[in-house]
Amino acid sequence: MAPLIELRGVTKTYFVGGGRLDVLKGIDLSVDEGDFVAIMGPSGSGKSTLTQILGLLDRPTSGSYKLMGLDVSSLSDDEGAALRSRTIGFVFQMFNLLARTSAQDNVALPMLYTGDPGREKRSAEVLAEVGLSDRMDHAPNQLSGGQQQRVAIARALVNRPKIIFADEPTGNLASEQAEEILHKLSDLNNSGITVLMVTHEPDIAAYAQRVIRIKDGRVVSDERNAAPRGGAGRNRTKAGSGATASVPAVRDLSLEELLEHVRSALRAIRANKLRSALSMLGILIGVTAVIAMLAIGKGAQKSVETQLSSLGSNLVMLFPMSPRMGGGGARSALGSFSRLSMEDAAAIRRAHPGIARAAGEVQGSVQAVYGDKNSNTSLTGAEPEYADMRNAQAYYGRFFTHEENDRMDRVALLGPTVVTNLFGESDPVGRTVNVDHIKFKVIGVLPRKGSSGFQDQDDKIVIPLKTAMKRVLGRQFLGTIAIETTGPDQTEDVMAAVRALMRKRHRLPDYKEDDFTLRNMAEIQAALTGTSKIFSLLLGIVAAISLIVGGIGIMNIMLVSVSERTREIGLRKAIGATRRAVLIQFLIEAAAMSTCGGLLGIALGMSIAFGMSYFAGWAAIVTPQSVLLAFFFSAGTGVVFGFWPARKASLLSPIEALRYE
Ligand code: ADP
Ligand code: MG
DSSP: OOEEEEEEEEEEEEEEEEEOOOOOOOEEEEEEEOOEEEEEETTTSHHHHHHHHTTSSSSSSSEEEEEETGGGGGSSSHHHHHHHHHHHEEEEETTOOTTSSHHHHHHHHHHHTOOOSSSHHHHHHHHHHHOOOOTOOOOGGGGGGHHHHHHHHHHTTTOSSEEEEEESSSSSHHHHHHHHHHHHHHHOOOOOOOOEEEOOOOOHHTTTTTTEEEEEEEEEEEEOOOOOOOOOHHHHOOTTTTOOOOOOOOOOOOOOHHHHHHHHHHHHHHHHHHHHHHHHHHHHHHHHHHHHHHHHHHHHHHHHHHHHHHHSSSSEEEEOOOOOGGGGGGGGOOTTTTOOOHHHHHHHTTTTEEEEEEEEEEEEEEEEEEEEEEEEHHHHHHHHTHHHTTTOOSSOOOOOOOHHHHTTEEEEOEEEEEEHHTTSSSOOOTOOEEEETTEEEEEEEEEOEETTTTTTTEEEEEEHHHHHIIIIIIOOBBBBEEESSSSSSGHHHHHHHHHHHHHHHHTTTTTOOSEEEEEEEEHHHHHHHHHHHHHHHHHHEEEEEEHHHHHHHHHHHHHHHHHHHHHHHHHHHHTTTOOOHHHHHHHHHHHHHHHHHHHHHHHHHHHHHHHHIIIIIIOOOOOOOOOOHHHHHHHHHHHHHHHHHHHHHHHHHHHHHHHOO
């Protein structure tokens, strides 16, 4: 029958600051299943080093180690972790329980890494076994030293190990509590578990059946007090060490493990509220800016679309200024510049067969008064064609006629906003309003175009063109001529014809540039999309910078967190966490932090967007896509920037971590 543990010529050498330190100098040792072994020796003799090698936490410098007949030097780190989690339980002098974590969760932790079901039931069971059923919800700082060590023993037992390594388990306890722990270890041995205990107190060693003394890295004595109780006496070896262990399979990550990592990440964030909040700030500000800017950008785009649709299709607009002046507003046309006249409009109608109609317009701002209500609004003088060309048929009432225009009648159509401002809920049609002190009869209400971005499309009055020019605004010239083509395929020819005609009518010699601007809808649209492309680019840059800044904040705090929690990482590894499990734990923590920042940013950004539209009247539209985008980008930032710290954590060797102060 192969022994449970078999060491041959095991050495361990540390190289410190150029010197070498031979801690173990050739240890031969075999331990049968069911034994209770005390390892004794002076401080610094290598007891802990030996225990760590036996417990697969460390590898020997030379020599061979067979555990249940399996040569462990052939195992990878993660295979070692898997084997450790199934066969070995540890009890440390320092207890090494996770702070702020209940006794039950501490005990259940190793099962997380084996993926065994029934964690709650099993952890309650082993806690009952160590007599702590009534302390399951206590955190370590709510337990006495002896109780903490009993929790640690329960944790070592939870995966039904074959061997328990206890490195000075009573070193930090008062004698009474120490006795309790030793009794517990004896009981476990009686139930068949092999126990290896490091101690330097002879009366404690008396609990063991076999005492091995080490001095200067060598075994100096090996005495047996009694036959192994647990093993031979009960004849449980058949299924035990007699069988050779196989190389353990490294398990896939389970959903339960992921959820547990999320829970522990949130716990860690809550434990350091201020620090976490400050680290999230970068992401939060970035996401806020992106959400708010996207919403405003989207609102602006929507308002541009509204404006475009209110212009109607197949339109070409003629403005009285050179393209070099920039902009398209008719109002900036100065007196010395070209002028568009009614005659120009009439001539354009006949310029090309592809022209369906052409109509002049003037714009101005006026004050409209009804009763004690008044409203500053914009005035458009238009010809009756305006209704069809600009999708502005009277929603209620009627549009004016050519006769009314020619007679310069004082009739008006009001936009919905003006109606609300002046009439509230009552019917405006048939009433008389004062427009710049001139009485107008309301004959209709314009269709609702929607409030768009920086300008309310519905805050306007439309009156006949000639009335506007002669009676209200006192103008001789048109602000714009709108030309409708018979179809989109005509646009190019029509523009060429109109340009030629206008150059002729304005008597422009060949060497002079146009003194007017012609724009078709495609060009207007292109100009607007061009602007929104620049806007998107800027937005992208802002987002990228803020996510980088935010990511660095997260990376920084994760590095701090990893070095702060070196002991915890070491412990997790000792109880069976693989590299990947530790990597994922810290990645999740980083992602959780950045996602929290992202979510707060989304909330804040949305409030800003809604605030803007509520108080400043800007159109701001928060789309579900932008929220999703912000969410995934912030989570992604955590993963990307958390990767390095998480990898650092995953590469920590368990003993270095456990020795870390
Ligand atoms: P014991 O548990 O018997 O008191 P240890 O096994 O902890 O002793 O340590 C044995 C010797 O090895 C000590 O002299 C210690 O300083 C040294 N040692 C332990 N770990 C390291 C390490 N990581 N690097 C260098 N020296 C170490
Ligand atoms: Mg020690």
